[in-house]
Amino acid sequence: LRSALFSVTGNSFGGFILALFIACIAVGTHIAVRVIAREQEPAQALAAVLQSSGYIWLPLLGLLTGAWLGWRRYRLIFWRLDNQAFCVRRGYLWYSESRVPVSRVQHLDLRRGPLQRVFGLANLVVHTAGTRMNTVSINGLLLDTAQRLRDRLAHQLDCDDAL
Amino acid sequence: VKRPDHSQEQRLHPLSWLLGLLGHLPQVLLTVVAALMMTARNDTGPWLLVLIVVLGLFHAIIVPILHYLTYHYRIEQDRLIVRSGILARTRREIPFTRIHNVALHQNLWHRLFNVAELRLESAAGSEAEAHMRVLALEQALALEQLIRGSSARSAPTINAPNVPVSVKNSATSTPLLLLSLPLAEQIRLGLLSNQAWIGLIALLGIGQQFMPEKIISEQGVTWAKQADSFFTGNTLYLIGIAAGLCLLIWLVMQAISVLLTVIQYHGFKLTEIDNRLTVERGLFTRRRSSVARRRIQSWTLYEGILQRLFARKQLQVDIASVAQLDGQASVEAERDVVPLASMPVMNRLLQHLLPHVQWPVSHWQSVALGQWWRLCLPVIPVLALISALACWQWGSKGMWVWVWLIWSAFKAREQIRRMGWALDGRYLIIRNGWLRRRWRLIELEKLQVLQLQRSPLDRCFGTATLHLDSAGAVGSPPLELRLVPQARAHKLLDYLTQATADGQRQTAMVS
Numbered sequence: 001l002r003s004a005l006f007s008v009t010g011n012s013f014g015g016f017i018l019a020l021f022i023a024c025i026a027v028g029t030h031i032a033v034r035v036i037a038r039e040q041e042p043a044q045a046l047a048a049v050l051q052s053s054g055y056i057w058l059p060l061l062g063l064l065t066g067a068w069l070g071w072r073r074y075r076l077i078f079w080r081l082d083n084q085a086f087c088v089r090r091g092y093l094w095y096s097e098s099r100v101p102v103s104r105v106q107h108l109d110l111r112r113g114p115l116q117r118v119f120g121l122a123n124l125v126v127h128t129a130g131t132r133m134n135t136v137s138i139n140g141l142l143l144d145t146a147q148r149l150r151d152r153l154a155h156q157l158d159c160d161d162a163l
Numbered sequence: 164v165k166r167p168d169h170s171q172e173q174r175l176h177p178l179s180w181l182l183g184l185l186g187h188l189p190q191v192l193l194t195v196v197a198a199l200m201m202t203a204r205n206d207t208g209p210w211l212l213v214l215i216v217v218l219g220l221f222h223a224i225i226v227p228i229l230h231y232l233t234y235h236y237r238i239e240q241d242r243l244i245v246r247s248g249i250l251a252r253t254r255r256e257i258p259f260t261r262i263h264n265v266a267l268h269q270n271l272w273h274r275l276f277n278v279a280e281l282r283l284e285s286a287a288g289s290e291a292e293a294h295m296r297v298l299a300l301e302q303a304l305a306l307e308q309l310i311r312g313s314s315a316r317s318a319p320t321i322n323a324p325n326v327p328v329s330v331k332n333s334a335t336s337t338p339l340l341l342l343s344l345p346l347a348e349q350i351r352l353g354l355l356s357n358q359a360w361i362g363l364i365a366l367l368g369i370g371q372q373f374m375p376e377k378i379i380s381e382q383g384v385t386w387a388k389q390a391d392s393f394f395t396g397n398t399l400y401l402i403g404i405a406a407g408l409c410l411l412i413w414l415v416m417q418a419i420s421v422l423l424t425v426i427q428y429h430g431f432k433l434t435e436i437d438n439r440l441t442v443e444r445g446l447f448t449r450r451r452s453s454v455a456r457r458r459i460q461s462w463t464l465y466e467g468i469l470q471r472l473f474a475r476k477q478l479q480v481d482i483a484s485v486a487q488l489d490g491q492a493s494v495e496a497e498r499d500v501v502p503l504a505s506m507p508v509m510n511r512l513l514q515h516l517l518p519h520v521q522w523p524v525s526h527w528q529s530v531a532l533g534q535w536w537r538l539c540l541p542v543i544p545v546l547a548l549i550s551a552l553a554c555w556q557w558g559s560k561g562m563w564v565w566v567w568l569i570w571s572a573f574k575a576r577e578q579i580r581r582m583g584w585a586l587d588g589r590y591l592i593i594r595n596g597w598l599r600r601r602w603r604l605i606e607l608e609k610l611q612v613l614q615l616q617r618s619p620l621d622r623c624f625g626t627a628t629l630h631l632d633s634a635g636a637v638g639s640p641p642l643e644l645r646l647v648p649q650a651r652a653h654k655l656l657d658y659l660t661q662a663t664a665d666g667q668r669q670t671a672m673v674s
Contacts, residue, residue, distance in 0.1 A: 083664075084660055084661060084663075084664035085613075085660045085663075085664060093618075093619045093622065094616075094617070094618060094619070095615075095616065095617040095621075095622070096614060096615065096616045096617070097614065097615040097616075097656070098612060098613070098614045099612070099613045099614070099656065099660050100611075100612055100613075101610070101611075101613075101660060101663045101664045102664065103664065104610075104611050104612070104663075128611040128612050128632075129286065129483065129611050129634040130611035130612045130632035130633065130634060131632055131633065131634060131635065131636040131637055132630075132632050132636070132641060133611075133612045133614060133630065133632045134611070134612070134632070136612065
C-alpha cells in the first residue's frame with residue numbers, strides 16, 4: 001500500500017454556506033434594528049434593505065470571508081492511508097490529527113448531500129468501537145477517491161474482533 | 164422449506180411468571196395507590212380506578228405468563244439460540260465467544276424459589292444480548308459454566324471455526340480467590356461512599372414532586388417563624404444547635420451509607436477461573452458477574468482524599484458491554500473489581516492480574532513542567548465573575564477573592580508534578596491528579612482511536628494534547644495526556660499507532 005500524502009479536493013462551498021449565513025444575519029440584524037426602533041414595518045424594512053446599496057457590501061464581505069475560510073479549511077485537511085492506520089489531519093490554529101488503526105474500523109459510511117452531489121463529492125465516515133471519538137469523518141472527498149478509500153478500508157476488515 | 168428443529172428447546176423456569184409478578188408488585192401497588200389518591204381528589208368516579216387496576220393486573224400477570232410461554236432457548240455447541248417475543252417474534256443466535264459479560268442475579272424471592280436471573284452481554288451497546296428471567300439455579304449455573312469454559316477454550320484461537328466440544332469440562336480449573344472483603348473493610352467502604360446522600364437527594368426530589376409547593380413553603384415559613392421567636396437574642400445557642408443538627412444528620416447519613424454498603428458488599432469475593440474474573444456480592448440480593456480477562460478494555464486505579472486517609476485504593480475496569488445509554492453505565496456489569504484494598508494488597512493484585520506490567524511503575528515520563536500555570540487558567544474567569552459580584556456588593560473588599568489564585572497555583576504545581584505516562588511493553592500507563600489520584604492502565608491493542616490536538620496556546624508554548632479512546636469507557640474520565648512537549652507527543656503518537664497495528668497483526672496471526 002502506498003503511504004503518500006494526498007490533498008483533499010474541493011471543499012470551499014462550506015465557505016459559501018457560511019457566507020450566506022453571515023449575510024442573512026447582517027440583513028436580519030438591520031431589519032430588527034429598524035423594526036425595534038419603530039421606524040418601519042418589517043416588510044417595508046426588508047424592501048428598504050434590499051434596495052439600499054449601502055448594505056450590499058456586508059453580504060459580499062461575508063461571502064468573501066466565508067469563501068476564504070472554506071478555502072483555508074480545504075487547504076488544511078489532509079488524509080493518509082498506510083498499512084498501519086488511516087490518518088486525518090486538519091486545522092492550523094486548532095490543529096488535530098486523528099489516527100484510526102486499520103484493524104479498528106468497524107464500519108464505513110459514504111454520505112452525499114445534494115450540494116455534494118452537484119460537485120461530485122462525498123463524505124466518508126469511519127466508525128470505530130471507541131467511546132468518545134467513535135467516528136472520524138472526512139468531508140469533501142472526490143467521489144471516486146472516497147469509494148476507493150472505502151473499499152480499501154473495508155477490504156482490510158477481517159472477521160477478528162478487536163475488543 | 165425445512166422447519167427448524169424445536170425439539171431440544173428449553174423453557175424458562177415454570178415459576179418465572181410468578182416471580183415476574185412479584186417483581187412488578189411494588190410498581191402495581193404504587194400505581195393503585197396513586198390512582199386511589201387521584202380519584203379521591205377529583206371525584207371522577209371509580210371507572211378510572213377500575214381501568215388502572217385492570218391494566219396493572221394485565222401488565223403484572225398476563226405479560227409474564229405470555230413471556231414464559233413464548234421464550235425458548237436452545238444450547239448448541241458454540242452458541243445459544245433464543246426465540247422470544249409475544250407479537251413480534253425474534254430469533255437470536257449468540258456465539259459464546261462474543262459474550263463479554265455474564266451476570267447472575269438473585270434477589271430474595273429468587274433465593275426462596277431457588278432460581279436466578281441471567282444476563283448475557285456482548286460488546287453491542289445498549290441492552291443485554293439475552294436476559295433470562297428466570298432459570299432454575301442449576302440450569303443457570305450450568306449455562307454460566309458452559310460460557311466460561313467455551314470462552315476459556317477459544318481464547319488463544321479466537322476465530323477457529325471448529326472448536327472441539329470434547330474438552331468440555333477439562334479446561335475448568337479450580338477457582339482462585341483473589342480478594343475478599345472482611346466486615347471491617349466493608350465498613351470502611353461504607354464510610355467512603357456517599358450512597359445515603361445520593362438517596363437523600365433523590366428522595367427530596369421525589370418529595371418535592373409529590374408535595375404541593377404551597378405546603379412546603381408555608382410549612383417552612385411557620386417553622387422559621389417559630390425558630391425565630393424561640394432563638395431571638397441568643398445567636399450562640401442557635402449556632403450550637405445548627406452545628407449539632409448538621410453533625411447528627413451527617414452521622415445518620417454515614418450510618419445509613421455503611422449499612423447499605425454492608426448489605427451490598429456482604430460476602431464480596433473476587434475470584435479467577437479460566438482467565439475470567441468473577442465478582443460476587445450481596446447479602447439479600449446476590450449478584451455475580453464474570454468477565455473474561457481479555458475482554459477488559461482498561462484498568463483504572465483510583466485514590467481520593469478519603470481513600471488516602473484510610474490508606475486504601477480502588478480498582479475499576481472498563482468493559483465494552485457496559486451499556487452506553489445516556490452516558491450512564493448499566494448496573495449489571497460490575498465495574499468495581501476491587502472496591503477497596505490496602506496498598507500492598509492492591510500492588511500484589513495488579514502484579515497478578517497484569518503480569519506483563521512492572522508495577523509499581525518506576526520510570527514515569529513527565530510532561531512540560533514549566534506549563535503549570537496553564538492548569539489554573541480555567542479558574543480565572545470564575546474568579547473574575549465572583550470578584551465582580553463581590554466588588555459590586557462590598558466594594559473593594561471583593562478583590563480578596565483573588566487570594567484563591569495562590570491555592571490554585573499551588574495545586575497546579577502539585578498536579579503537573581504528578582502528571583505523566585509510562586510505556587511498559589504492551590501497556591500504556593497514565594497517571595494524573597494530586598488530591599484525587601488516578602492511574603489508567605490500557606493495553607495498546609485495546610486502543611481504538613488516537614488523536615493529537617493543539618490549541619493556539621499549545622502552539623505558542625510548543626505542547627500538545629493526546630486523546631486516546633477505547634471501547635466501553637462510558638463512566639470513566641477521558642484517557643488523555645495534556646501538556647506533552649510537541650516533539651515527544653508526535654513521537655508517542657507514532658509509536659502508539661505502530662504498536663496498536665502491530666499488536667493486532669500478531670493476534671491475527673495467532674488465530
